[in-house]
Amino acid sequence: MTAAASxxxxxxxxxxxxxxxxxxxxxxxxxxxxxxxRFGQAASNETFxxxxxxxxxxxxxxxxxxxxxxxVDLPVSAFELLSLxxxxxxxxxVIGPDGRTMxxxxxxxxxxxxxxxxxxxxxxxxxxxxxxxxxxxxAERAVSGEVEVVVAQTTRERVALGRSIxxxxxxxxxxxxxxxxxxxxxxxxxxxxxxxxxxxxxxxREANDLSPIDVPAPAEVAxxxxxxxRFMGRLEQRIEAMQNFVADAAHQxxxxxxxxxxxxxxxxxxxxxxxxERLHRRINxxxxxxxxLADQLLSHALVAHRADAAPREAVDLRRVAIxxxxxxxxxxxxxxxxxxxxxxxxxxxxxxxxxxxxKNLLNNxxxxxxxxxxxxxxxxxxxxxAITVHDCGDGIPDNLAARIGERFATGGIGPESAGLGLSIxxxxxxxxxxxxxxxxxxxxxFIGLEMPEEQP
Amino acid sequence: MRRLLAIALHLLxxxxxxxETLLPARNDxxxxxxxxxxxxxxxxxxxxxxxxxxxxxGIAVLYxxxxxxxxxxxxxxxxxxxxFVADLVVSSSxxxxxxxxxxxxxxxxxxxxRASLPDWAKWREELIGMxxxxxxxxxxxxxxxxxxxxxxxxxxxxxxxxxxxxxxxVGTYDIESSGVGYFFAFQDAxxxxxxxxxxxxxxxxxxxxxxxxxxxxxxxxDGRLLLGYNVLGSYALARIDDDDRFGIILPDDYTLxxxxxxxxxxxxxxxxxxxxxxxxxxxxxxxxxxxxxxxxLSPMNGAEQLEALLAPxxxxxxxxRPIAMTPALLVGWIGPSARYSCGNGGPxxxxxxxxxxxxxxxx
Numbered sequence: 001m002t003a004a005a006s007x008x009x010x011x012x013x014x015x016x017x018x019x020x021x022x023x024x025x026x027x028x029x030x031x032x033x034x035x036x037x038r039f040g041q042a043a044s045n046e047t048f049x050x051x052x053x054x055x056x057x058x059x060x061x062x063x064x065x066x067x068x069x070x071x072v073d074l075p076v077s078a079f080e081l082l083s084l085x086x087x088x089x090x091x092x093x094v095i096g097p098d099g100r101t102m103x104x105x106x107x108x109x110x111x112x113x114x115x116x117x118x119x120x121x122x123x124x125x126x127x128x129x130x131x132x133x134x135x136x137x138x139a140e141r142a143v144s145g146e147v148e149v150v151v152a153q154t155t156r157e158r159v160a161l162g163r164s165i166x167x168x169x170x171x172x173x174x175x176x177x178x179x180x181x182x183x184x185x186x187x188x189x190x191x192x193x194x195x196x197x198x199x200x201x202x203x204x205r206e207a208n209d210l211s212p213i214d215v216p217a218p219a220e221v222a223x224x225x226x227x228x229x230r231f232m233g234r235l236e237q238r239i240e241a242m243q244n245f246v247a248d249a250a251h252q253x254x255x256x257x258x259x260x261x262x263x264x265x266x267x268x269x270x271x272x273x274x275x276x277e278r279l280h281r282r283i284n285x286x287x288x289x290x291x292x293l294a295d296q297l298l299s300h301a302l303v304a305h306r307a308d309a310a311p312r313e314a315v316d317l318r319r320v321a322i323x324x325x326x327x328x329x330x331x332x333x334x335x336x337x338x339x340x341x342x343x344x345x346x347x348x349x350x351x352x353x354x355x356x357x358x359k360n361l362l363n364n365x366x367x368x369x370x371x372x373x374x375x376x377x378x379x380x381x382x383x384x385x386a387i388t389v390h391d392c393g394d395g396i397p398d399n400l401a402a403r404i405g406e407r408f409a410t411g412g413i414g415p416e417s418a419g420l421g422l423s424i425x426x427x428x429x430x431x432x433x434x435x436x437x438x439x440x441x442x443x444x445x446f447i448g449l450e451m452p453e454e455q456p
Numbered sequence: 457m458r459r460l461l462a463i464a465l466h467l468l469x470x471x472x473x474x475x476e477t478l479l480p481a482r483n484d485x486x487x488x489x490x491x492x493x494x495x496x497x498x499x500x501x502x503x504x505x506x507x508x509x510x511x512x513x514g515i516a517v518l519y520x521x522x523x524x525x526x527x528x529x530x531x532x533x534x535x536x537x538x539x540f541v542a543d544l545v546v547s548s549s550x551x552x553x554x555x556x557x558x559x560x561x562x563x564x565x566x567x568x569x570r571a572s573l574p575d576w577a578k579w580r581e582e583l584i585g586m587x588x589x590x591x592x593x594x595x596x597x598x599x600x601x602x603x604x605x606x607x608x609x610x611x612x613x614x615x616x617x618x619x620x621x622x623x624x625x626v627g628t629y630d631i632e633s634s635g636v637g638y639f640f641a642f643q644d645a646x647x648x649x650x651x652x653x654x655x656x657x658x659x660x661x662x663x664x665x666x667x668x669x670x671x672x673x674x675x676x677x678d679g680r681l682l683l684g685y686n687v688l689g690s691y692a693l694a695r696i697d698d699d700d701r702f703g704i705i706l707p708d709d710y711t712l713x714x715x716x717x718x719x720x721x722x723x724x725x726x727x728x729x730x731x732x733x734x735x736x737x738x739x740x741x742x743x744x745x746x747x748x749x750x751x752x753l754s755p756m757n758g759a760e761q762l763e764a765l766l767a768p769x770x771x772x773x774x775x776x777r778p779i780a781m782t783p784a785l786l787v788g789w790i791g792p793s794a795r796y797s798c799g800n801g802g803p804x805x806x807x808x809x810x811x812x813x814x815x816x817x818x819x
Binding site: 074075076079080082083087088089090091092125126127 | 557558559560579580581646782783784785786787
């Protein structure tokens with residue numbers, strides 16, 4: 001991991017978080033602006049409505065019945081109260097019991113709904129107005145009926161006050177938003193610091209140091225560190241396996257090559273045609289064995305590599321059997337009976353490794369077993385399928401069988417050793433989670449793999 | 457100037473139908489015409505208009521003079537119909553002007569015109585005060601040569617109660633025919649409780665009632681009247697320089713101050729020019745003209761100017777009570793129904809708050 005790449009990655013987390021926070025804050029600020037505007041207007045309306053009502057009440061108080069007629073004595077104080085809204089125009093209307101306008105603007109609009117009291121918006125003389133209507137019941141000897149008082153005011157001051165309240169609220173909210181954002185960014189930097197610590201810890205290590213990282217980290221980052229440690233553990237295992245394989249393979253191949261070279265040296269000095277021929281045969285046998293050993297080593301390397309890397313796919317086990325038989329026949333030229341069920345036998349596997357394993361079993365049976373050799377594919381109980389190799393010999397000695405699965409399990413390494421083959425089979429069984437079956441029946445021996453069936 | 461003023465005052469004494477005066481532009485290639493409608497005599501406004509025209513050769517000014525009621529009816533009718541009436545309307549009847557602005561008949565003015573005015577001399581962006589005119593008491597100097605002058609309304613009331621000397625020899629405005637008289641009387645009624653007693657004293661002395669300022673001044677000067685109450689100070693101040701037969705008292709309990717109200721009507725054809733004229737009138741040279749030649753003074757420095765014009769001790773700015781341009785003035789305006797207006801008696805000088813008969817007359 002390069003420093004630049006790590007910086008880029010950590011920055012992208014920071015910028016994602018920052019973006020999310022900005023979006024949330026913007027949403028909150030917009031919501032606050034809407035709320036503040038409404039609140040400001042409501043507060044301003046309430047304030048100015050009180051002025052209007054106060055003025056109307058003062059006028060209502062001054063309604064009286066004199067000489068059989070309703071009279072209103074407009075109080076200056078009512079108008080002075082309304083004048084507190086310095087730049088608003090004022091309209092009023094007093095309607096007598098006879099329905100005629102006693103004084104004021106006789107076309108001032110009344111509320112749509114009937115009722116003794118109302119506060120309402122309207123338009124009058126080209127301006128938006130807010131009006132309040134109050135009613136006074138006169139019950140005198142000569143006059144009875146209702147006198148209605150309407151007092152209205154243009155809405156300029158109340159709108160201005162509402163805006164000013166809203167503007168202040170918005171400024172505060174926006175300032176708080178910016179402050180929150182800055183704080184959040186600072187917190188973000190602090191919170192992401194453990195990531196930088198992990199990065200430094202990794203950069204500081206030696207190239208071949210695959211030991212677990214031990215950096216104090218919060219829970220979220222600890223998960224990441226843990227994942228890295230597990231990954232490095234696997235990497236270490238792979239590297240170790242590779243080193244072991246190379247060491248083993250070198251050891252395995254060095255002995256037959258030394259023998260081969262010694263026999264070839266002898267053959268150079270040998271003049272006796274009979275002995276020379278015998279030496280030739282030995283050299284031939286040795287080189288065949290060496291070739292097989294090389295095959296098996298490569299096969300093992302292949303299986304070991306695929307164990308981690310190869311993708312699993314649904315494969316018909318019969319197809320694996322047919323291909324393995326064909327390849328073994330092509331090399332050995334010996335006939336193998338193949339017994340297959342009617343329908344497909346689906347298993348989830350890596351077909352290449354599985355074929356290698358079956359080929360090794362067949363090769364062993366052909367080489368060490370007693371013909372006839374059979375290859376069977378069968379359904380087992382519990383939804384499992386088996387692929388088995390049968391022959392009529394004694395099978396693998398128990399002491400050897402116990403060591404199946406260890407690498408290169410043959411006691412002494414012979415050019416025709418079966419140990420490496422079984423080791424491959426064991427590896428394949430492990431990587432597929434399959435069971436390694438082995439046993440006797442009908443005076444013969446069988447060995448094979450059993451694995452769960454899986455519909456594609 | 458003095459001669460013109462005399463003519464103007466003569467004109468005031470006999471109210472004439474709308475008089476129009478045209479001051480043509482100096483270069484008469486398609487002049488721009490500014491139309492001013494006013495209740496103030498042309499003669500008083502002429503110096504201001506000529507000074508305004510001086511640096512503007514392409515401007516003609518048409519000055520139309522009307523009574524307060526004519527002007528009000530004219531402007532409000534035209535306002536409802538949305539027609540052109542004038543580019544500038546100036547009236548001493550502040551309450552009527554305020555009502556017109558309240559009804560939405562005015563155009564807003566620029567901030568710089570209003571900026572220097574005190575709060576009481578403006579309302580919204582539309583109505584502004586152009587003058588500073590106190591309501592004063594005038595007295596006959598010869599009669600009061602040996603007697604102490606009444607310096608306040610209390611002393612005036614005491615004086616009027618003393619004997620029979622003032623019967624028929626005190627004058628004030630007829631509030632039914634004088635807009636300013638009505639306005640001052642209404643404000644007096646709001647200001648203090650002295651008004652009731654004063655009105656009663658005036659009534660008992662059979663105060664003479666006049667439509668116009670000049671009539672009162674003439675009679676106080678020649679001794680037919682001994683005292684004139686609530687006379688518009690600007691007229692008295694303009695005349696007192698030439699006429700030492702009468703004197704001026706600014707009552708020291710309180711002195712009402714009126715500011716002639718001006719606005720640009722909605723239908724104005726030259727609103728910018730009208731605003732320029734207002735700006736000029738309130739500018740330093742404009743104020744100099746209204747303070748010296750016109751004696752109308754200015755809301756911006758009227759108090760200082762007034763103190764300077766009178767002898768020390770005669771005027772104190774603490775007693776000035778400028779009548780603020782607020783919608784409270786709407787109370788003085790009568791509603792549409794005549795049924796509720798004044799009809800059945802009561803002291804004539806007192807405007808009963810329920811009886812709002814709008815007087816007429818120029819001032």
